[in-house]
Amino acid sequence: MKSNYVIKCMLFIFIFLLIVGLFSPFIAEYLNNAMGTDISINSFDSNYLLTVISAASALAGVFFVIYGWYTIRELPNTIEKTINEKLDKEIKKYNERIDILLEASQKMNTVYNIKDVDQKINLLNDIIELCPDMYNARITLGYTYWYEKKNYESAEQCFESELMSNPNNINAMCDLVALYDEMDESRNSIKYAKQALDIDKNIKNYLLNDSRLKEDLKQKIEELN
Template structure:
């Protein structure tokens, strides 16, 4: 619209300058062109205002709706992935006598959704108690804490893992982290046989960590 107005004004100027017979005629014509330009500009502005009031809200609403649809699709995809991962974790719990099959199922679950609840913890248990691979178990517990920094269970399991290796300082440190994440868990350590050796060897520090 504005380009057409500019072209029309320029055309009028050219006509006036080339076909005006005197300076007075050209001056008068220029004044006419200026007046006409102002009028056309006002009309163009009014038309743009009308267009804006009609079209822009529709465009904004369309864009908002598109964004909402995209978010809904992403959320749906994430929910489906989470459900699939949870089903694989549950299936792994049902497997007996075949740790490699458990590991395969849990790995599949974590590929679908790395943050699936208890995925890395369950995998860590298989490596620890069924495969005897303490390094892999430790890695799993740490991975779980990357996705769930406040997970009391993963911190507790790391403490127990270090206690089994008689790395008392590390065990006490992870005990402290577990209690920080869940203060009411302090009493759970007393009933966990994995900490018997720690209680015997570092009883004072053990009680201190538990706030007693």
């Protein structure tokens, strides 16, 4: 702000002096007529014009030097102010993020104590809206739809949504394996079993010991590389 003010002042002075220089012949003529003086300035004289331009250029150079000195003097304060503003902004964002995480965590703790299924679903949806990447929120919502509401489609959407946000979430993949097995969609079960195995070969043992899976599906998983 200070540097802008200095620039405006220098420009004003420069333009004022330039105008005075260019219009001085007319000023001299006015003074001659009004006060009877004998000031002679020819505005069309090339030497005079060159003098005005040279003087204006010299003034511009002086103003540039003054502005450069002022800028260098103010540079540390400007840098410090800019850094502090950015730091304050980042700290504010960080604190807001912490507040959101704390609120979401408190609500997640409440979820596990709620007996009413619809109330639990509503609270989980609020948590996901508040903090979309809240750990286990979508998975818990999927379980609620699956085990307590028998709403397989909504459970599927929850697990798929979790994978969109966290593509390497093996737990969500294994849940989809079990969900599709319960829905008698073994092709989709095998699809997500393969995806999980691509990330971690050891997950096969977990799937083979998953009590939710039917034996014929376990046999197919056993054959996967």
